[in-house]
Amino acid sequence: MGVLIRGIALPQREEVSFVVDGERLRASSSASTVDDVVEGWLLPGLADVHSHPGTEKPGEAYDHEVFRRHMIAHREAGVLTVRSPGSADQVLSRADDVDLPRLSRGGRWLATPGRFFEGWGRRVTEEELPAAAVEEASNGWCKVIGDWLPDDPPVPLDVLTATVDAVHAVGGRVAVHCQTAEGCRNAVLAGADSLEHGVHLDHSLLPRMAAQGTALVPTFTAFGKIIGNLDESRDPRLKEWILSGWEHAFPTVLAAYEAGVTVLAGTDEYPCGEVVGEIFRLIEAGMPVEAAIGAGSWTARSWLGLPGLVHGGFADVVAYAADPVEDSSVLTRPSRIVLRGQVIR
Numbered sequence: 061m062g063v064l065i066r067g068i069a070l071p072q073r074e075e076v077s078f079v080v081d082g083e084r085l086r087a088s089s090s091a092s093t094v095d096d097v098v099e100g101w102l103l104p105g106l107a108d109v110h111s112h113p114g115t116e117k118p119g120e121a122y123d124h125e126v127f128r129r130h131m132i133a134h135r136e137a138g139v140l141t142v143r144s145p146g147s148a149d150q151v152l153s154r155a156d157d158v159d160l161p162r163l164s165r166g167g168r169w170l171a172t173p174g175r176f177f178e179g180w181g182r183r184v185t186e187e188e189l190p191a192a193a194v195e196e197a198s199n200g201w202c203k204v205i206g207d208w209l210p211d212d213p214p215v216p217l218d219v220l221t222a223t224v225d226a227v228h229a230v231g232g233r234v235a236v237h238c239q240t241a242e243g244c245r246n247a248v249l250a251g252a253d254s255l256e257h258g259v260h261l262d263h264s265l266l267p268r269m270a271a272q273g274t275a276l277v278p279t280f281t282a283f284g285k286i287i288g289n290l291d292e293s294r295d296p297r298l299k300e301w302i303l304s305g306w307e308h309a310f311p312t313v314l315a316a317y318e319a320g321v322t323v324l325a326g327t328d329e330y331p332c333g334e335v336v337g338e339i340f341r342l343i344e345a346g347m348p349v350e351a352a353i354g355a356g357s358w359t360a361r362s363w364l365g366l367p368g369l370v371h372g373g374f375a376d377v378v379a380y381a382a383d384p385v386e387d388s389s390v391l392t393r394p395s396r397i398v399l400r401g402q403v404i405r
């Protein structure tokens with residue numbers, strides 16, 4: 061089946077015309093047989109860099125049918141790239157499912173004593189962390205729980221630095237869960253590739269993050285749900301910490317963007333397929349609309365090593381009826397979806 065894709069590609073804002081050639085895009089203004097024309101404002105799909113397909117609640121075991129359902133929910137929303145920073149399964153699916161979005165795997169969550177949800181993730185001592193991180197990063201990424209509760213110590217800086225160095229030495233990348241100011245600081249000083257949440261991040265660290273290429277994934281979607289459910293019975297110290305973190309996160313995202321830090325869209329929480337809501341939060345924080353869309357699309361893909369809408373790039377395309385930069389609400393209504401060269405919609 062000949063598929064012609066044409067329209068205005070973002071972020072270049074150039075008229076493009078491709079034919080689908082297997083899984084790839086080939087620049088061409090015509091095809092010998094055209095069965096379908098996909099047109100409009102074109103993105104290389106949306107991307108959610110913080111999602112945990114396969115489980116819905118802390119403590120649950122990985123379920124492959126749930127995983128498939130989650131990934132299809134992403135796909136239906138136009139999300140064609142997902143990074144899973146931590147899973148209840150070591151490798152998720154064994155091989156890429158051709159009908160599901162591209163998946164960047166992060167192994168199991170690496171949790172040292174006193175940190176993370178009871179009974180979840182791979183539990184290791186601080187001494188074991190660097191070697192375990194290398195094992196979990198065999199598919200590219202690993203995820204370290206760098207801190208947990210507000211008044212508890214984070215993973216010590218020397219341990220985290222040894223972990224990041226060991227993973228980088230084998231070509232892997234390290235995502236660090238951090239929420240406390242000290243946990244965020246250790247993640248930055250250790251040279252982590254991404255800070256997940258980073259809610260109490262000290263702004264004085266932003267230039268260093270920009271210089272060394274540490275990304276920030278604020279996951280507003282997840283915290284918005286926590287904020288919405290904060291009841292009076294919660295520990296007042298915890299409640300104050302969560303609320304102050306929420307208030308701090310918005311100016312942090314703007315300051316990070318202005319300092320040149322790569323800010324990316326990740327939802328964290330079930331249900332899957334809600335990255336557009338995260339993009340709206342980034343806009344609310346003050347990021348320019350185009351940069352916020354990039355954070356949940358081309359910037360995220362490029363950060364994961366995937367090409368955009370170029371000759372020879374993957375035929376992953378989502379078309380919209382209007383310019384999403386002019387009218388971001390159109391992001392909730394993808395008109396056409398092509399994944400790995402297959403027309404989904």
Ligand SMILES: [Zn+2]
Binds near residue numbers: 110112145146
């Ligand atoms: Zn998470």
